[in-house]
Amino acid sequence: MPNTKTAKRAVRKIERRTEINKARKSRVRTFIRHVNDAVASGDAEAAREALRKAQPEIMRGAQKGVMHKNTAARTISRLSHRVRKLSEA
Structure with missing residues (x-):
C-alpha cells in the first residue's frame, strides 16, 4: 500500500493509464482480428479493406506505447503478406 500522499496520487494515475492502455490494446487486437477473419473467410476485397483500416490503428498503438x-x-507486414497471398490465389 502507498504510504505517502505522492505515492497515493501515483497509484491513482497508474490506474487511469492502465484503463486507457487496456482500451487501446483491445482496439488494436479487434482490428487485427477483423483482418484475420476476412482472410479466413477467403474474401480478398474484405481483407484488403480490413487491412487498410487496421494499419493506422496498429501504428497508433505503437505510437501510444501499448506495443x-x-x-x-512486424504485425502489419505479416497481415499484408497474408492478404496479398489471398489476392493472388
Missing part, C-alpha cells in the same frame, strides 16, 4: 514499434511493423 513496440517493431512489433507493430
